Amino acid sequence: MKSKKIVFITGATSGIGKACAEMFAANNYNVIITGRREELLKKLAIRLKQKYNSDVLCLNFDVRKLAQVKKAITSLDDKWKEIDVLVNNAGLAAGLDPIDKGSIDDWEDMIDTNVKGLLYVSKYIMPIMIARNSGHIINIGSIAGKETYANGNVYCATKHAVDSITKGMRIDLLKYGIKVTVVHPGAVETEFSLVRLKGDKQAADNVYKGFKPLTGEDVAEVVYYVSSLPEHVNINEVVVTPTAQANTVHTHKIL
Numbered sequence: 001m002k003s004k005k006i007v008f009i010t011g012a013t014s015g016i017g018k019a020c021a022e023m024f025a026a027n028n029y030n031v032i033i034t035g036r037r038e039e040l041l042k043k044l045a046i047r048l049k050q051k052y053n054s055d056v057l058c059l060n061f062d063v064r065k066l067a068q069v070k071k072a073i074t075s076l077d078d079k080w081k082e083i084d085v086l087v088n089n090a091g092l093a094a095g096l097d098p099i100d101k102g103s104i105d106d107w108e109d110m111i112d113t114n115v116k117g118l119l120y121v122s123k124y125i126m127p128i129m130i131a132r133n134s135g136h137i138i139n140i141g142s143i144a145g146k147e148t149y150a151n152g153n154v155y156c157a158t159k160h161a162v163d164s165i166t167k168g169m170r171i172d173l174l175k176y177g178i179k180v181t182v183v184h185p186g187a188v189e190t191e192f193s194l195v196r197l198k199g200d201k202q203a204a205d206n207v208y209k210g211f212k213p214l215t216g217e218d219v220a221e222v223v224y225y226v227s228s229l230p231e232h233v234n235i236n237e238v239v240v241t242p243t244a245q246a247n248t249v250h251t252h253k254i255l
Contacts, residue, residue, distance in 0.1 A: 004055070007227075008032040008083045010063055010121055011090030013040035015190030016140060016223075019216035020087050023224045025052040032080060034059040034072070035090070063090045063117030064109075073124035082132070085227050086125050088118045089140045091158075093196040099153040107154045114158035118165065129178050136179040136227055139166045140219075143186045143239060149248040159184075163237075170236060179234045181226045186241030187213040187251065210253030211244035 007024040011017040012033035021033050025048040033048075035041050038060040045056040057080050061068035091114045094106035118139060129135030144152055145159030166182035173180060193204035219240065226235045245251040 004028055004030045005084040006030050006032065006080065006082060007085040007087060008034070008125060009087040009089055010034050010117070012044065013037045014216075015192065016185070016188065016216045016219045017087070017089040018044060019220035020089060020223050021048060022052075023217070023220040024085070024227075025054040025056075027224060027228075028054075029085075030055040030057075030080075032057045032059060032076075032083070034061060034063075036060070036062050063121055064112040066120050069117075069120040070124060073121070081128060083125055083128055083135065085136045085138065086122065086129075087138045087140070087223060088121060090117055090121075091140060091142075091162075093155040093192065095198075096151050096196060098151055102154060110155055110158050114155075115161045115165070118162060122169070126173070126178075130173070130176045133177045136181070137169060137173075138223055138227060139169075139180075139182045140223075141166070141182045141184040141237075143184050143241060143248050145182075145184055146239065147248050152248070166237070170234075181235050182237045183219065183222055183226070184237065184239045185214055185219045186239075186245045186248075187211075188216060188219055189213040190216050210255040211242060211251060213242050213245075214240065 007029045009017050009020050012021045013035035021031050021044060025031050031048055031054055033041055033044060033056060041058040041060060045058050048054045048056045059072045061072045063069060094109045095103055139162055141162040142159040144156040145163040148156040163182055166180055170180040189208045193207045194201060197203045222238055222240050226238060
């Protein structure tokens with residue numbers, strides 16, 4: 001019998017994913033961290049091993065590339081195969097244009113990462129959980145998956161898809177005793193806006209000006225909480241926002 005549970009986290013090089021890796025390691029999990037930036041993965045692995053005495057496996061792949069996903073997961077050895085929790089965190093927003101001016105490259109990047117990437121990873125981890133009749137899949141959505149806002153178009157569509165896919169997983173995996181949860185954060189100050197705004201730091205900083213946004217750690221606490229409940233308890237969805245934010249369009253800012 002293994003001594004520690006195992007969590008598999010996508011997009012663990014920064015933000016919510018990195019915070020989740022810290023949170024689970026701090027709570028006696030061994031951790032599989034994945035992402036495209038290998039050096040950041042290695043740096044995080046050293047920190048988790050030294051600070052929490054966790055075993056850490058780094059998998060350097062792009063969730064958008066099916067062959068890479070398949071190879072990384074199917075080649076896991078027996079020590080790492082028994083994944084207890086999957087956190088589908090990898091995701092991004094690209095651009096903030098009205099739909100008629102949107103970039104097709106941006107659309108494809110968001111769809112390939114937020115929707116197809118989540119499906120690819122889940123496709124190869126679900127059988128592991130099904131074979132054991134246990135496991136927990138936690139998808140990171142967004143309040144953009146609950147309501148659409150101006151210039152959000154395709155990003156909102158991808159997060160609506162995450163919401164719907166989660167509901168489908170919950171139904172289809174019910175007979176295997178697998179838990180499925182979606183966590184929908186509001187404004188979180190991570191690299192998210194910097195990526196969305198193509199590296200414009202001033203514009204990215206302005207997104208969070210005038211109120212206190214969530215941190216990656218705030219969301220990680222919610223993710224860990226939903227994973228820590230008794231076996232017979234499943235939280236289907238959580239919407240978590242800063243106190244100053246009611247929804248995608250109503251935020252109280254003091255400027």
